Amino acid sequence: MHVLLVEDDPELGPRLSDRLRGAGFAVELATSRSEAEDWPDVDRMAAIILDLGLPDGDGIGLLRDWRNARVETPILILTARGSWQDKVEGLNAGADDFVVKPVRFEELQARLNALFRRQQGSRSNVMEVGDLALDPMTRTVEQAGKPLSVSKQEFRLLHLFMRRAGQVMSQGDILDDLYELDAERELNTVEVLVGRLRRKIGRERIVTLRGMGYRFEK
Amino acid sequence: MSRLLVPGSLRLRFLLAISLWVVLGIGAIWFSATGIFTKHIEASYHEELEVHVRELGRLATFGEDGELRLSRPLSDPRYEEPMSGFYWQITADGRKPLRSQSMVIGKLDEQIAHSPEILHTLEKGPSGPAITYGFTRPAPGGGDIHFVIATDQSELDRLISSFTRDLTLWLVGLGALLLATGLAIINFGLYPLDRLSQAIGRLRHGDAYELEGEYPVEIAPLVADLNAYVHQNAEMVAKSRVQAGNLAHSLRTPLAVMTDEAERLGETAAGAESSKVLLDQARAMKQQIEYQLARARFSTGQPYNARRVHLPEVAEPILRAMKRLHPDKRFLLDASQCDSVVLPLDDVDYSELLSILLDNAGKWAKREVRLEFLCDSSSSFTARVTDDGPGMSEQELSHAFEIGSRFDQEKGGSGLGLAIARDIADALGLLLELSNTPAGFAASVCFRSSEINR
Numbered sequence: 105m106h107v108l109l110v111e112d113d114p115e116l117g118p119r120l121s122d123r124l125r126g127a128g129f130a131v132e133l134a135t136s137r138s139e140a141e142d143w144p145d146v147d148r149m150a151a152i153i154l155d156l157g158l159p160d161g162d163g164i165g166l167l168r169d170w171r172n173a174r175v176e177t178p179i180l181i182l183t184a185r186g187s188w189q190d191k192v193e194g195l196n197a198g199a200d201d202f203v204v205k206p207v208r209f210e211e212l213q214a215r216l217n218a219l220f221r222r223q224q225g226s227r228s229n230v231m232e233v234g235d236l237a238l239d240p241m242t243r244t245v246e247q248a249g250k251p252l253s254v255s256k257q258e259f260r261l262l263h264l265f266m267r268r269a270g271q272v273m274s275q276g277d278i279l280d281d282l283y284e285l286d287a288e289r290e291l292n293t294v295e296v297l298v299g300r301l302r303r304k305i306g307r308e309r310i311v312t313l314r315g316m317g318y319r320f321e322k
Numbered sequence: 323m324s325r326l327l328v329p330g331s332l333r334l335r336f337l338l339a340i341s342l343w344v345v346l347g348i349g350a351i352w353f354s355a356t357g358i359f360t361k362h363i364e365a366s367y368h369e370e371l372e373v374h375v376r377e378l379g380r381l382a383t384f385g386e387d388g389e390l391r392l393s394r395p396l397s398d399p400r401y402e403e404p405m406s407g408f409y410w411q412i413t414a415d416g417r418k419p420l421r422s423q424s425m426v427i428g429k430l431d432e433q434i435a436h437s438p439e440i441l442h443t444l445e446k447g448p449s450g451p452a453i454t455y456g457f458t459r460p461a462p463g464g465g466d467i468h469f470v471i472a473t474d475q476s477e478l479d480r481l482i483s484s485f486t487r488d489l490t491l492w493l494v495g496l497g498a499l500l501l502a503t504g505l506a507i508i509n510f511g512l513y514p515l516d517r518l519s520q521a522i523g524r525l526r527h528g529d530a531y532e533l534e535g536e537y538p539v540e541i542a543p544l545v546a547d548l549n550a551y552v553h554q555n556a557e558m559v560a561k562s563r564v565q566a567g568n569l570a571h572s573l574r575t576p577l578a579v580m581t582d583e584a585e586r587l588g589e590t591a592a593g594a595e596s597s598k599v600l601l602d603q604a605r606a607m608k609q610q611i612e613y614q615l616a617r618a619r620f621s622t623g624q625p626y627n628a629r630r631v632h633l634p635e636v637a638e639p640i641l642r643a644m645k646r647l648h649p650d651k652r653f654l655l656d657a658s659q660c661d662s663v664v665l666p667l668d669d670v671d672y673s674e675l676l677s678i679l680l681d682n683a684g685k686w687a688k689r690e691v692r693l694e695f696l697c698d699s700s701s702s703f704t705a706r707v708t709d710d711g712p713g714m715s716e717q718e719l720s721h722a723f724e725i726g727s728r729f730d731q732e733k734g735g736s737g738l739g740l741a742i743a744r745d746i747a748d749a750l751g752l753l754l755e756l757s758n759t760p761a762g763f764a765a766s767v768c769f770r771s772s773e774i775n776r
Contacts, residue, residue, distance in 0.1 A: 113575050116578050116579050116582070119579060123585075184570050184574035185570065185571070186616070187616070187674065188673065188674045188677035189670055189674065191643065191647075192639050195642070195646045196646075201647065205574040205575060206577040206579075206580070206582075206608055207578070208585065209582065209585055222649055
């Protein structure tokens with residue numbers, strides 16, 4: 105899953121990026137409001153983590169601009185401002201959650217997953233599609249109640265498929281979600297990864313639509 | 323107590339000074355006027371009697387029978403009226419005494435007139451003490467003719483007391499008029515101070531940002547100085563809040579880095595113990611930072627903040643935010659009992675308090691959180707947040723306001739919310755109570771004052 109982290113602190117930004125990557129997210133780091141403003145396709149991100157105190161402008165303004173531009177990506181504010189006045193302003197400007205620094209990474213991850221669940225209309229931590237069950241917090245997958253061993257990239261791909269079950273996704277969409285912008289991208293990587301995942305969960309679960317992409321069957 | 327009678331007040335001082343001045347002035351006028359009038363009327367009286375006794379001497383003659391008679395009556399008719407208090411008498415040796423028609427009874431002592439010089443004395447007259455004048459003249463056949471004229475002393479006393487009574491009445495009236503005028507002058511003179519007092523009241527109650535209005539040159543510099551102080555104070559408060567925010571940023575971000583480093587340390591077997599210590603300490607630091615910064619935010623802005631809480635408007639953005647923060651819970655607002663209420667409180671602090679209570683209720687509620695505004699009486703207003711969660715045991719209730727009290731570690735949060743809420747309530751003079759009710763767990767914030775505007 106692709107996450108945009110907007111954080112200007114030169115120490116905290118890279119650290120948080122590493123932790124998010126370690127949790128299976130593809131992370132893009134923007135260190136200023138202008139950089140975040142110009143970020144392409146923010147509406148295709150799985151989530152945005154936004155700091156409010158940016159060096160070249162207020163994060164609340166950026167949040168409003170995104171919402172006015174009909175960007176519906178879940179946005180979690182991660183800030184050093186702890187008053188309820190700031191929280192109410194941030195939430196009413198369009199944020200989906202508000203976390204005050206410092207925060208344990210496991211709590212941040214839980215809040216992000218709660219946003220994903222909320223987006224899917226689910227109240228459970230575990231995502232279920234058919235006989236497949238995926239827990240983003242514990243990073244475990246079960247099929248028909250039995251544990252399934254998947255690699256980090258396979259987990260990411262399965263997570264993406266399960267979040268967008270029934271939807272057609274091109275190889276480009278999948279690459280955008282799985283890899284960061286500056287990562288080396290090759291379309292056949294997706295083919296290889298889909299092939300490996302098919303062997304583990306069953307070929308029929310992922311349908312290839314020639315010239316269009318893939319669809320994960322519900 | 324009337325404003326006039328407040329001990330030590332300028333009004334009382336001015337009133338006492340004016341009263342003393344009026345009493346002394348009126349008293350001096352009274353003494354002077356009655357003294358001058360008495361002297362004048364006595365002099366006039368004596369002069370008149372001397373004229374009368376001289377006239378009596380001129381008019382007295384002897385008839386052909388040798389008896390005393392007057393060539394005509396005295397010009398003052400009061401000597402003709404019986405017992406009028408005005409009497410005359412002429413006596414001569416061997417002759418029948420001649421007396422005024424007014425002297426029906428009694429007689430005057432002829433020895434009063436014992437000298438050719440006109441003499442006067444106070445003697446007993448026919449109708450009481452009388453001022454008598456007399457002189458003698460040699461009679462044609464030898465011996466003396468005694469001319470005596472008398473007027474009752476009471477007549478002079480009556481004139482003087484009548485004048486004194488009239489004068490006293492007029493002076494009392496004048497004194498009352500002067501006092502009333504003095505009061506009007508006091509009120510007129512002190513009116514700018516009254517306006518200043520009202521302006522300070524508006525400032526203290528948050529209706530104004532500074533002392534408003536034009537003032538006389540004598541107190542305008544004082545008002546300007548006070549306004550400068552108020553502005554300086556407001557700037558300090560704003561600066562303090564900004565500094566509190568800056569302090570938060572400057573502490574929290576490095577603390578976030580430390581937390582991350584401690585978590586990374588915990589991923590190694592050797593560093594697990596150290597990581598736990600560091601994370602515990604980081605959590606304690608975060609807790610203290612949040613608590614002290616929250617206190618700094620609300621405790622600096624109390625006086626002269628010119629803020630008002632407009633209900634239910636103040637709750638609407640908070641409830642919208644709560645619906646985003648707890649999307650699986652229903653947040654209901656019931657302001658039907660008292661719509662459009664204005665409280666003389668800092669709206670930012672009151673919002674912070676409501677937000678903490680609503681967020682806390684949102685964390686614990688099963689499905690629903692209800693915010694009710696209740697007007698209990700003409701001077702009492704309660705905001706009540708009720709959730710349908712499990713509530714608190716008696717033991718939990720007794721520790722609910724303690725710093726760091728968390729009854730479910732999985733619910734998240736710092737355990738500071740209710741401690742901060744209680745401090746805000748104390749600072750705003752509100753009563754915060756937690757209770758288990760039939761409708762669910764309730765947090766009530768009660769405001770009592772005569773200044774509730776509906």
